[in-house]
Amino acid sequence: MHPVFHQTDQLKGRRMAKNPSEAQQYGNLVPTARLSDGKPRTILFNATKCIGCRHCVQACKDWNDHDRTSLYSLSSTNWITMEPPVLEGLSPLWARNSCMHCEFAACAAVCPVEAITKYEEGPVVINQEVCIGCEYCIHACPWEVITKNDITQKASKCTMCSDRISEDKQPFCVQACPTEALDFGLTVEMSEKARTQAKAVGGYTYGEKEAGGGNVIYVLKENKETYGLRNISEQKFPKHKIPLGLMLKDLFTPRCGIKGKLRALYLAIIHPKRLIYRYFS
């Protein structure tokens, strides 16, 4: 059974990684776990092959049983956008906008209830049953790809199809791509492939270093600005700004529930470094 979707209490069931990642050397800021063999995987998005058909966007909805909400903005039922927000085919360049599955996942580091796990195989996943809807992750994410579900009041984003990865299958968006613009495999192989592909078109890779790098890499034929992509520093666990008002509201109002506050308090005591990163980064 999939550990994220079938565990009622992630804290109890979490297995610690056998090979502490570099991220953990920062002081175990991020909860980690293993899905299968512990080998990191990467989604490779080759923008030079993308035709903007948005099959990946719809496939994500299909796999995750999301409504056919607008494909043009990220939401709790739309975890990928293909930019620019124009009809399929009507742009010469297309860029993917979704979770980059950071190695140094700021979202996971700021989560006061440790609802977000970085899996060794790559995915950064929000456990819906643990999330209390505090919105810290939404503000901490350098890519701004986390949204809140209006109904459940929980944070939501791409899971990299961690349920499929745990069964040794590729993410559904990758499977759906008709032009092989999306690829998936072991990180060592995908990194090499990305560099080769970028070299072949005289282009660039993107996502390997930004925010310390992650498990999604792009191949671009123009510079990132031409694609409208963000200019993100290479800092690991980047600085973030959680609005003070939000922090005070979460601390001193009934928001997020008593249970959530108690869990946050308990975790703050046992993981003080996370507390420091969350409030003082």
Added chain:
Amino acid sequence: MNLFPAQRTSPLPGGYVGKILRVDLTTGSMRDENLPEEPILKKFIGGQSLALYILLKELPLDATPLGPESRIVIMTGPITGNGFTPGGTKVTAVFLSPLTGSTLGRGATSGYWGTYLKAAGYDGMILTGVAPEPVYLYINQGKAELRDAAKFWGLGTRATEDRLREAVGKQDAKIMCIGPAGENLNRAAMLANDYNHFAAHSGGAVFGSKKLKGIVVTGTCRPSVFNKAALVDAGWRWRTTLQQHDVKKKKTKYGHGESWGALNNFNWRSTDLSPAHIQGFDQNDVVLRPCFQCARMCPWDATIGEGAHKGTLLHFNAGGEWLDAFFNLGIKGNAALYLAERINDVGIECSHFSCGAGVAFEAWEKGLLGPDRTNGLRLEWGNIEAADKLLDMAARREGWLGNLLADGPRQLAEALGGDAPNWAVHTKGGTPAMHEWRPMLGQMLRELVASGGMKPQGGGSTKPPPDLRYKETWGPLEADKPDGWAWSHVLSEQYRQFTGIFGGCWFAQMNQKPDGLNSILDSFNAITGWKFTMDDALAAGHRSMILQSIFGTQRGWIADLDWKDVGPRFLEPIPDGKYKGFTIAKWLPDMIYEYYRLSGRHERTGRPFKETLDQLGIEEFTPWSHEASQL
């Protein structure tokens, strides 16, 4: 039993959203109908078959195609919009054909519109009456409203799509609309959707007669799926059968006719295929623009890269009839592509225009037509400007010639008089899909027995699909011998039909590959929860074929018209090239007789035998059986 129950007593199968929207354009009233109960759904399923069953129940026998009592029924199928399969895109409109006045008109289309009709909360719709003023229908998340379309009336399909999307304020709303050809009742006006897609064959004329400019759909609804895991598996199997289109072919190929080496030239008087036909294609910028979740990737956009029309953006689908349409007027290279974009914008089905204009150009060549009746145009072969202007004339019924081109090649040829009727290509007043089919017996039979001016399905294959070899062991058939082609066509019509009524696209049906049909059937079963066997699926396709001929029978069509009411040029021996001298005519009407007999219908009347109706569980149509006509 009421066809649309006030409250359903049977569970709604997976794949359906459960509602049909009924719109009375005369009064502006709209109401939701529940989908028929499960036993009826299981028989007619969706698409052409369910839509036609509804039309048969509702269309008065004395209705005229473009009169106020005419109606149009639009249906998706359970596969439409599921997302896990390729080809889950099909939506079909049925109506009384304005081209023949007696047979079924059908326009089927893909793209996104069908998916989003379901997302808006409807499996289909029934449109009746005539709006007092031009309107468009806006359906957003289960709420439908008619809105004033005065400011969009007169626009081409491209501008209409853009402007309607802008008007409803949703960037990703999906539009089906008509251009000036539909508004002016050109008998072969098309419905255009999602830029690259056309429900061709006269639905646009019916929309125009109802003063309906378009239908905008948007919403978030997703039909339920009975067994998602099984569907993911079957959908992937289906996808692995697909033969994908690629950019290179669009830059180097002559279109569909290249596969057998014959194109239409000079009003079907030459089958020449030469590099000049595609000169400049290699300089175009081509982008594939696939339908909703379909990796076959038929549709494509191009920007012309050279010549007089450099920079023009074009939107096409596979098939390429629109290319042959202009080759047929002696126009080649990127000018043909430019004119293809123009014809899609004004919204005329290309073979209707081309077969009509072909007669006009030939009449000019032979001195039967002069500038007095062409609004001054010189109809010389290859005259791009004349063809361009003629498109507008045909779309708007301008002048003597424009008006007759809007009616069709037969009407134009008769009005020209002299020998002109012999130059026309038509079948029962409609026109065949625009390719040089004459060297191929299966395809010719398909064109002749089709409803007339509606894109036929089937055409047969030299060997049965691998998935049907459990019971079909014939072949390979010989291209120049009639033996076996009738049954091959009957069979192919059945599997093309069942794919369509399931809501699948027959362009994504790779029937000649192993698992090409089984994967579609398994997808259908996984979606609906039904347990159709391949024989059940073929019977569903057969039922749809029979309903089609019952519809024609009720309105005066007989099977004899399939070979008697044909434009002579279509049956002439091929004039040149490697197929010179070949014609299906020497085996007519025998091949047509055989086709009707093998499909359980009488060879002269085309009426189904009572036994056929009983076998297919549609005994209710016994009054229209062949036996009933003998009483």
